[in-house]
Amino acid sequence: MATEPNVGEAPLHSLVEVQEDTRQRICGGRVLLRIRLAPDEVASLSEPDPLFSLVPRTAYLPFLFHDVLEHFKKSAIARMGQPYELWFDFNHTALKWHFPVGVLCDALVGVEVPVPLDLTVHFRGNSVMSDLLPFSGMADLQRSVMNAFKQAIFLEVGSASRFMRLEKKEHMMLWDAILQSDIKSFSQVEEKLMCSTLAECKSLAVRLHIWAPAHDGEVLLHKAPALRESGAAFTLSDFLAMAMPPLLSAAGDVLAEGVEVLTQGLILELHWLRRISLGT
Amino acid sequence: MSKVQESAGPVLAHLARLRAGKVEVHVKAMGSAPALRQPRFTIDGSKKFSKLIVYLKEALKLETIYVYCNDAFEPSPDERLSDLQKCFGSSGNKLNISYSGEQAFN
Numbered sequence: 001m002a003t004e005p006n007v008g009e010a011p012l013h014s015l016v017e018v019q020e021d022t023r024q025r026i027c028g029g030r031v032l033l034r035i036r037l038a039p040d041e042v043a044s045l046s047e048p049d050p051l052f053s054l055v056p057r058t059a060y061l062p063f064l065f066h067d068v069l070e071h072f073k074k075s076a077i078a079r080m081g082q083p084y085e086l087w088f089d090f091n092h093t094a095l096k097w098h099f100p101v102g103v104l105c106d107a108l109v110g111v112e113v114p115v116p117l118d119l120t121v122h123f124r125g126n127s128v129m130s131d132l133l134p135f136s137g138m139a140d141l142q143r144s145v146m147n148a149f150k151q152a153i154f155l156e157v158g159s160a161s162r163f164m165r166l167e168k169k170e171h172m173m174l175w176d177a178i179l180q181s182d183i184k185s186f187s188q189v190e191e192k193l194m195c196s197t198l199a200e201c202k203s204l205a206v207r208l209h210i211w212a213p214a215h216d217g218e219v220l221l222h223k224a225p226a227l228r229e230s231g232a233a234f235t236l237s238d239f240l241a242m243a244m245p246p247l248l249s250a251a252g253d254v255l256a257e258g259v260e261v262l263t264q265g266l267i268l269e270l271h272w273l274r275r276i277s278l279g280t
Numbered sequence: 281m282s283k284v285q286e287s288a289g290p291v292l293a294h295l296a297r298l299r300a301g302k303v304e305v306h307v308k309a310m311g312s313a314p315a316l317r318q319p320r321f322t323i324d325g326s327k328k329f330s331k332l333i334v335y336l337k338e339a340l341k342l343e344t345i346y347v348y349c350n351d352a353f354e355p356s357p358d359e360r361l362s363d364l365q366k367c368f369g370s371s372g373n374k375l376n377i378s379y380s381g382e383q384a385f386n
Contacts, residue, residue, distance in 0.1 A: 098356060133357055143354070150353035155367060160352035164385060205367070210295075212288030218295055221363040243298075246290035 007233045008199035008226075024183050029057045029265050031105055034116035035064070035088070037072045041123050048075035052116060056181035057102025057264060061088055061095060062141045063179070068121050076123045085126035085135075088119045093217075094129050095119070098144040099209070106262040107209040107217055113265065131216065142175055152205040153193050155223050162193050198233065201226035206239060220244065236261065299326040299362035304373045307336070310348075310380040314340050322373075325362025329355045336379055347379045 035051045042048065051071040053064060065086050076084075088095045095104050105113055126132055133144070150160045166174070170189055177185035195201040203223040210218045222243040225234050240247050240261075247259050260267055302322040309315045316339060323332060333347050349355050349368050365375045 096358075131358075144356060147354045148356065151355070151367075154350065154352055160350075160385070210288070210291060212291070215288050215292070218292070219358070220295060220298070221359060221367060223367045244291065244294060246294050 008231050009197055011196055023187065026264050026266075027058055027183050028181075029102065030054050031057060031101055031113060032116040033064075033119055035068060035071075035119050035121050037075060038089075038120050038122045041077055042075055043077040044075040048072055055101055057100060057105065058178075058181045058183070059101050060099075060141055060145070061097045061101065061104075062086075062135065062138060072121065072123070079124065082124075084123045087122050087126040087129060087132055087135075089122065090117075090119050094132050096132060097135055097141065098133060098148075102264060103209060106265060107211045110260065111262060111265065111267055145178060146175070149193075155203045155205040156195050156201050157193075158202050166192070195226075198226040204234075206243070208244065210244075296326065298366075299360055301325050301362070302373065303361045303365045303369070303375050305332065305361075305375050305377055308376070308378045310378050310384060311382060313342070313345075313379055313381050316340065323361055325360065325365065327361050328357060329359045329361060329364065330357035332361065332377070333357060340379075342381060344381060345379050346381075346383050347377060348385060350376050351378055352385060 031054070033053045033055055035053065037048055039047070048071070051068060053067065055064065068086065069084060087097070090104070090108055093108060095108075105117070109117065126135060134140070150163050153163050154160045166189070170192070173185060174189040176182070177189065204226055206222050206224050208220040208222065210220065220243065222239075224239045224242070228234055228238065237248070237253075240255075241252055245252070247256055247261075248254070249256050255261065303325045304320065304322050307316050307319045307321075316336070323335075329347075333345065336342070336347060337345050347354060349364060355364055361375065365373055369375045
């Protein structure tokens, strides 16, 4: 792909979509979750049955809040009129609600995702977790997701005016598509917002989620050019050399020992070009 | 997106270097929001955007505040100021911030 002479001028979808449903196949993965209520929050005599849920990798954890609440409400310690403050942890790491499930999975679990993946849900204490953003309802999620999307558009196009010019029904279609993990509808609105070729892109928005044992996750927001000066596609290797050289070997041609780079549950090769979309 | 299995030391040191130094913040009030007495100041680039939100809330005595970058979007509170400045800043180390008591730029 990187060696195509006209990579800058080619319509973006032609770079990614080998077959019509390629994007669906790349982004449409699901994760089977087995959710248990935190043991110190169980009020019933026996531990409640876990809740199984097959969630799209593009979904966000608050999408599960309703089902989780219905399933565990009877067993959880009563809140005496206080609102529930739902949050999840994986192996004692609190999970950020404003990143997609697939991103959390790539960063915290890696390529070997157990089936099912065990998460623990807590009904209280969200507000005292310093590494979680406050959450008071789906409007918070919508605001966070849409602003992240606007940021990406701003980097690609140089302004967010395309987003602000969207009609109300297109806004609703976009949010519905995100809620339903409907990649086709999402792409329809996205086409109006993003550049149609790499040559038009001012820069791409990349969020690098960095995970290492015994360390809280770090996230680096960094822009990347879409093309090299020569007109060839900017690769993952180019990006890491620019933004995070310690992830590459001393010679800079392979990943440093112990480093894996994933997206959508797939291990990325250094020469790959990928159109970076919302939240990844 | 990335998974580092061993020795995160060099990676974290590089992150710290990337975010070292101050970010020059230029702040502008929108709508009926009060103006800041000192609309230009510097903050440590390694600090999170939430730090700026809290500072503005306290300085302006506002309970609700919406803080925008480049009159376009609200950065997430957990984003680092240096990352924002490098992606969205204008000449020098400048980051253009505006705020309002109501939601804007939808």
